[in-house]
Amino acid sequence: MAVSSEHPTVLVVEDEPAQREVLYYNLQAEGFEVVTAADGDEALLLVEEEAPDIIVLDWMLPGISGIEICRQLKTRSETRGIPVIMLSARSEEVDRVRGLETGADDYVIKPYSVLELMARVRNQLRRVRPATVGQRLQYDDIVLDAETHRVTRGDHPLKLGPTEFRLLTTFMEKPGRVWSREQLLDRVWGRDIYVDSRTVDVHIGRLRKALCQHGGDDPLRTVRGAGYALG
């Protein structure tokens, strides 16, 4: 799960553009990273690529229905833990039971109050996200404290620049996961920044050097043709 301690990522799946806009705007205003999908296929793709922290899912969708997406997500172990909030129009209310049966974690009826939806999103996030106070990430002997922006490796404080810090944060949020260069550019550099993807390589190198500045093995793994991973 892509838990950026600062900005959890929300995936909004909604085919109606106006609705999508509203959700996008409000969620972003609340400080979330937001990605949107207009149909089921795009949604499933983005779940892979973006590893969102939570999904807001419209019931009625062209192609694969919301309920089907939800079922698929909840059967796969990698995605089972991502909370899903279902949206449905009042007339579909009868299906509420079925919605929750498929594993949706919460259920909101249109027309919904934006405030209420925000509250429910936060609620689900709070329920699911590591309850660790002060957001401390750990992998092996590497400890990253998001609040103080400090990183240590076996008692030695590490000195690393802003970009390396963000890179390492991303890796430590999900140790073992392989991130493509594009995904890293998205998360670490920002969605609409253009930089050469080789730049990632250079920064990986810098991060490696920083992590080993007091000795120890290189914990970063290069996955040829795919990207990089921690451990």
Add this chain to the structure above:
Amino acid sequence: MAVSSEHPTVLVVEDEPAQREVLYYNLQAEGFEVVTAADGDEALLLVEEEAPDIIVLDWMLPGISGIEICRQLKTRSETRGIPVIMLSARSEEVDRVRGLETGADDYVIKPYSVLELMARVRNQLRRVRPATVGQRLQYDDIVLDAETHRVTRGDHPLKLGPTEFRLLTTFMEKPGRVWSREQLLDRVWGRDIYVDSRTVDVHIGRLRKALCQHGGDDPLRTVRGAGYALG
């Protein structure tokens, strides 16, 4: 007053369950302790029991009205210091004057923006807490007495201006934590004030000079690309 320097307690008085939920979620998400009351009697009881740091009070309530509760609180000396933020529907707006007359410290009209309400809650707390908390904050050899507004470093009294004092207070409430320039502007300057974020840098410089006016290391840490921290 229930002074936990980490988590101030907010009492929410609101009869409408959905509204109460929204407030509860949002305030809790912001890190407050929250207690809720559905009517006036419960509210007055909880004020005794929980000694909240601030009260968010709906105007329309079954039984004792919000305005009456506010009047009662503001006449008793034990509770006079607790800030009250009134909520009222637009149609009741005409009563704004009367609301403030009874001693409410701020006034928000429904439908309100959650962000705005949070800002106002924080504003009121910031206004009152430093004075009431009367705590002595300490970090290393630096001692800050909120009540007397005095700061010493290893027996030497330090001379610093109001802004530097507030800055230092913020840092000392959570040593080590990195504050972004925007967060500092929020807390130290106030939410709706517009000042250039570089101004923070200048005041950090002034605070540094003040802290070292009798020698000693600079305890403030610059975190490039992120902000500043104490220690």
Add this chain to the structure above:
DNA sequence: CGTTCCTGTGACAAGGACGTAACATCTGTA
């Protein structure tokens, strides 16, 4: 073994972030 593609890394120029002095305002006070 040779070719081709992918990755690691040193060098470097450009840009950005930060520290600070100087200046103009503003406020309260005598």
Add this chain to the structure above:
DNA sequence: TACAGATGTTACGTCCTTGTCACAGGAACG
């Protein structure tokens, strides 16, 4: 009004960070 203290803004210098390139080393593959 004159004055002192405090504040916000600007400008400029310095240092750090960063993106890109070029080239070398290696892996996959026939």
